[in-house]
Amino acid sequence: MSYLKIDHVDKTFQRGATSTNVLKDISLDIVKGEYVSVIGHSGCGKSTLLNIIAGLTPITAGAVLLEGKEVRDPGPERAVVFQNHSLLPWLTVYDNVALAVNKVFGGRKTKAERHDWIMHNLDLVQMAHARDKRPAEISGGMKQRVGIARGLSMEPKVLLLDEPFGALDALTRAHLQDSIMQIHATLGNTMIMITHDVDEAVLLSDRIVMMTNGPSARIGEVLDVRLERPRKRLDLVSDRTYIAAREAVLKFLYERHRFVEAA
Amino acid sequence: MGQAVMKDATAGATVVALPGAKTDAKHGVVPLPAATRKPLSQRLLPALRAVLVNVLPPLLTVLLIALFWQIAASGPQSSLPPPTKIWEEAKDLIVEPFYWAGTQDIGLGWRILVSLERVAIGFSLAAIVGVLLGALVGQSIWAMRGLDPVFQVLRTVPPLAWLPLSLAAFRDSQPSAIFVIFITAIWPVIINTAVGIRNIPQDYRNVAQVLRLNHVEFFFKIMVPSAAPYIFTGLRIGVGLSWLAIVAAEMLTGGVGIGFFIWDAWNSSRLSDIIVALIYIGVVGFFLDRLVAFVGTIVTRGTLTN
Ligand SMILES: Nc1ncnc2c1ncn2[C@@H]1O[C@H](COP(=O)(O)OP(=O)(O)OP(=O)(O)O)[C@@H](O)[C@H]1O
Numbered sequence: 001m002s003y004l005k006i007d008h009v010d011k012t013f014q015r016g017a018t019s020t021n022v023l024k025d026i027s028l029d030i031v032k033g034e035y036v037s038v039i040g041h042s043g044c045g046k047s048t049l050l051n052i053i054a055g056l057t058p059i060t061a062g063a064v065l066l067e068g069k070e071v072r073d074p075g076p077e078r079a080v081v082f083q084n085h086s087l088l089p090w091l092t093v094y095d096n097v098a099l100a101v102n103k104v105f106g107g108r109k110t111k112a113e114r115h116d117w118i119m120h121n122l123d124l125v126q127m128a129h130a131r132d133k134r135p136a137e138i139s140g141g142m143k144q145r146v147g148i149a150r151g152l153s154m155e156p157k158v159l160l161l162d163e164p165f166g167a168l169d170a171l172t173r174a175h176l177q178d179s180i181m182q183i184h185a186t187l188g189n190t191m192i193m194i195t196h197d198v199d200e201a202v203l204l205s206d207r208i209v210m211m212t213n214g215p216s217a218r219i220g221e222v223l224d225v226r227l228e229r230p231r232k233r234l235d236l237v238s239d240r241t242y243i244a245a246r247e248a249v250l251k252f253l254y255e256r257h258r259f260v261e262a263a
Numbered sequence: 264m265g266q267a268v269m270k271d272a273t274a275g276a277t278v279v280a281l282p283g284a285k286t287d288a289k290h291g292v293v294p295l296p297a298a299t300r301k302p303l304s305q306r307l308l309p310a311l312r313a314v315l316v317n318v319l320p321p322l323l324t325v326l327l328i329a330l331f332w333q334i335a336a337s338g339p340q341s342s343l344p345p346p347t348k349i350w351e352e353a354k355d356l357i358v359e360p361f362y363w364a365g366t367q368d369i370g371l372g373w374r375i376l377v378s379l380e381r382v383a384i385g386f387s388l389a390a391i392v393g394v395l396l397g398a399l400v401g402q403s404i405w406a407m408r409g410l411d412p413v414f415q416v417l418r419t420v421p422p423l424a425w426l427p428l429s430l431a432a433f434r435d436s437q438p439s440a441i442f443v444i445f446i447t448a449i450w451p452v453i454i455n456t457a458v459g460i461r462n463i464p465q466d467y468r469n470v471a472q473v474l475r476l477n478h479v480e481f482f483f484k485i486m487v488p489s490a491a492p493y494i495f496t497g498l499r500i501g502v503g504l505s506w507l508a509i510v511a512a513e514m515l516t517g518g519v520g521i522g523f524f525i526w527d528a529w530n531s532s533r534l535s536d537i538i539v540a541l542i543y544i545g546v547v548g549f550f551l552d553r554l555v556a557f558v559g560t561i562v563t564r565g566t567l568t569n
């Protein structure tokens with residue numbers, strides 16, 4: 001039995017008389033500890049799929065099962081790292097993570113244990129030094145780190161990342177990708193990440209899910225990335241498997257499912 | 264106005280300090296200008312200037328008004344007392360706000376305090392109930408459909424129109440006056456809170472959902488801080504309206520408040536006393552407004568800087 005099962009999921013948005021079928025018959029089995037990327041052109045329904053797994057968006061047909069149990073509503077075992085960090089601006093870095101930790105571990109850990117756990121997660125993303133800063137006082141990359149720390153701190157069964165590095169410059173992005181790889185290696189979380197970036201998908205993933213264009217987007221192809229871990233960005237540049245994987249994704253996106261401007 | 268000048272002053276300091284400051288190569292940061300201590304005179308001078316710039320113009324305006332008033336009201340058939348006459352007749356009221364010589368013969372400071380107490384009770388109730396109702400209307404589409412039209416109609420009722428009803432209901436002037444304050448101040452609080460709640464970004468709601476915050480946690484941890492700027496706008500309007508309403512209400516209900524003082528003075532033709540009381544009311548209203556605004560800027564500091 002798979003850890004996370006997406007079983008024939010359909011999603012149709014209904015607004016008044018008009019209805020748009022965004023996702024059609026999406027099925028995917030994810031193994032525990034796997035790193036899966038979802039890639040596809042803008043507007044095809046990637047965020048919708050992620051929100052469905054998170055339980056934030058109701059399903060029209062089909063089901064999502066985590067460890068055999070159906071997902072019906074959002075919960076901390078499926079933590080989300082949102083595209084725009086979504087930190088609460090009135091709380092400090094520490095308090096943003098503390099909000100999650102106190103809620104999730106309130107009954108199970110003592111106050112001191114919770115404090116240690118908050119600091120441990122901030123350490124993981126190298127943000128412990130900014131614990132007393134508010135989100136407005138730190139850079140975009142730092143905010144995203146704190147968002148990741150908040151997600152990790154819930155000790156989720158699956159961590160869902162919606163274009164976590166989308167709004168960042170190339171250097172910061174590379175740095176955070178390395179951090180995420182390291183965290184994944186240490187903790188062995190199951191992670192599902194949405195991305196627009198082919199290199200990012202190949203570098204980080206065990207599998208890449210490629211979606212066709214909407215409306216009624218489907219899973220077009222699933223690519224296994226058979227690269228040894230730990231992966232080193234520089235060594236991969238000339239690696240045959242890496243180059244082949246990269247090419248396969250690019251071909252899918254730009255030859256077979258070219259982005260067509262909606263008329 | 265004070266804020267604008269303060270900003271100017273700090274901006275000036277930054278500009279002065281920057282050219283001299285060298286970038287710390289190792290950390291790649293520019294040392295903060297505040298770190299360099301300037302001589303006392305240089306720091307004091309801008310502050311002094313700021314005070315002058317802020318205090319001088321309104322002072323001048325007041326002097327001009329007083330002068331004009333003096334000339335206009337000095338004629339023999341003038342019906343209003345000029346400033347000099349007010350000073351003569353109502354000197355004790357001006358210089359001694361806190362004297363006590365019997366239940367109705369007390370300083371205006373005491374009267375203001377009595378009125379302020381009523382406003383404090385009525386306004387606090389309005390703030391609590393208003394935020395709760397506003398949260399309900401902002402959060403639930405059905406509460407909005409049901410309640411919003413009713414609120415929109417009720418809020419146009421002038422404060423004093425509630426007084427007879429509340430006198431009939433409470434049979435006592437003290438709770439009636441407080442009720443009038445409450446019913447006057449609550450509408451802007453409800454309406455602004457509701458708008459603030461409706462404007463909570465979906466992201467924050469998603470965070471709350473993922474964390475499975477319950478209603479109470481959501482209210483205190485997401486709603487109130489996120490809507491705080493709107494809530495304080497409502498509170499600020501509300502406190503202004505309360506102060507408007509208390510004076511009018513006290514004229515009718517009696518007691519020792521500042522409103523009744525004016526009514527009493529009018530009945531015994533003490534025009535000078537009335538004018539002094541008006542100035543008291545204006546100044547206190549101004550400080551009430553500033554107080555709420557000040558609390559607001561402190562509380563919403565975090566929310567606004569994003
Ligand atoms: N609440 C909604 N109501 C109606 N339509 C929606 C809603 N949310 C999303 N859609 C539609 O669903 C489609 C997919 O949206 P989604 O946000 O999932 O795309 P995406 O793949 O994440 O795009 P991007 O890469 O730009 O983030 C879009 O056409 C969008 O208009």
Ligand SMILES: [Mg+2]
Pocket residue numbers: 046047048
């Ligand atoms: Mg998206």
